[in-house]
Amino acid sequence: NAGVTQTPKFQVLKTGQSMTLQCAQDMNHNSMYWYRQDPGMGLRLIYYSASEGTTDKGEVPNGYNVSRLNKREFSLRLESAAPSQTSVYFCASSGGQGNQPQHFGDGTRLSIL
């Protein structure tokens, strides 16, 4: 009963390093999302993918890239990490069209020094 799985759970990077956050869902969902959560700011959408093969920018896409590898997997890449990207990152998926609830992973806590 995995649902949405994110890896890693924790990561510490140095400024300028790159890394990819992985997300996979086993619910056959069409839509997948990446959010960041910062104190006092709720969840802000970074990128989303309405279906396999498509990706679109959210509210805060700068400094990030995404890949919808297949229907199950949606990765988020930081090419050159900056301290401002220190955050908790959540991946979510839904059945699509927006009238279905989102199911969230457990989050990745990322610190950039």
Added chain:
Amino acid sequence: ILNVEQSPQSLHVQEGDSTNFTCSFPSSNFYALHWYRWETAKSPEALFVMTLNGDGKKKGRISATLNTKEGYSYLYIKGSQPEDSATYLCASMKTSYDKVIFGPGTSLSVIP
């Protein structure tokens, strides 16, 4: 970008009290409104998704209403319990297959 607002920002109530929160969203091109419950150190969990004006949903002691013409939704908790302590998020979507934008949340603390 859609602007979704929630009030109050935080709320402290006694066990047994009933309470309600408000979510405001732009009413133009409305498609769907979501409510989530987010406990500390966990991930958000869906409560309701509503799409129709006048729609009402209920799950145990929690219920929600939707007014798409004026752009607001209310979440009600009847007889609050300590386990209801969480942040309650609403999120709105303008068109299908579009991005869901979250509000900043209402933090509820229920005092035993």
